[in-house]
Amino acid sequence: MSDASELTIRPATEADLPAIVAMLADDPLGATRESPDDLAPYVAALKRLSEDPNQHVVVAVRAGRVVGTLQLTIVHGLSRQGATRSVIEGVRVHADERGSGLGTRFIEWAIEQSRADHCSLVQLTSDATRTDAHRFYERLGFTGSHVGFKLSL
Numbered sequence: 001m002s003d004a005s006e007l008t009i010r011p012a013t014e015a016d017l018p019a020i021v022a023m024l025a026d027d028p029l030g031a032t033r034e035s036p037d038d039l040a041p042y043v044a045a046l047k048r049l050s051e052d053p054n055q056h057v058v059v060a061v062r063a064g065r066v067v068g069t070l071q072l073t074i075v076h077g078l079s080r081q082g083a084t085r086s087v088i089e090g091v092r093v094h095a096d097e098r099g100s101g102l103g104t105r106f107i108e109w110a111i112e113q114s115r116a117d118h119c120s121l122v123q124l125t126s127d128a129t130r131t132d133a134h135r136f137y138e139r140l141g142f143t144g145s146h147v148g149f150k151l152s153l
Contacts, residue, residue: 007102009109011050012057012069017042019066020059023092029127056113060093060106067094068102072110074117086114088124092134107140 012020017039025034035041049055049071060068070091076084088110093103114122125148126133134144 006062007105008061009068009106010061012046012058012059012133014043014046016069017046020092022089023066023069023094026092026095029129058109060101060102062097067097068092068106070106070110070111074114074119080120084122085116085121085123086110086117086119088122091124103136104140106146107137148151 018036021034021036021039021042024030025036046057049057054074054076055153056072058070058072059066068091071089073087073089074084075087076082088107091103091106093106111122121141124137124142126137138144
C-alpha cells in the first residue's frame with residue numbers, strides 16, 4: 001500500500017485510456033461490458049467529455065502510474081430552487097491500491113470540485129451487488145436515500 005499524499009489527480013488524457021479501461025474491466029460487472037481490446041469507442045467518448053465543461057474525467061496518478069479514475073458530471077436543474085448538483089460515476093481504484101486511502105482522497109476531491117462548481121448536492125449510484133462500496137460511501141457521509149432504476153436502450 002502507498003501513501004495517499006503522494007497522489008496527483010488530473011484530467012484524463014487519451015494516453016491514460018488503456019489504464020482506465022483496464023480498471024473498468026477489472027471486476028465481475030466490468031468484465032462483461034468493457035472492451036480493453038478496442039479503445040476506439042473510449043477515445044471518442046473521452047473527446048466528447050473533454051469538450052464539455054460540465055464533465056470532469058480524472059485520473060489519480062502515483063509515481064507516474066494511473067491508479068484510479070472517476071467521472072464527475074455537473075448537472076444544472078430546476079428542482080431544489082434551481083440547484084446545481086454533481087454526479088460521481090465510474091469510480092475505480094487499481095486493485096493493488098485498494099485500502100491505501102486513495103478512494104477516500106478521490107471522493108474528497110470530487111466533493112471539493114463540486115463545491116468549486118457551486119453544487120449544493122453530490123450524488124452517486126452504486127450497483128446493488130457492490131456492498132463493500134456501499135459501506136465505503138456511507139463511511140464518507142453518503143446516505144442510501146433513493147432507489148435507482150435504469151432501462152437499457
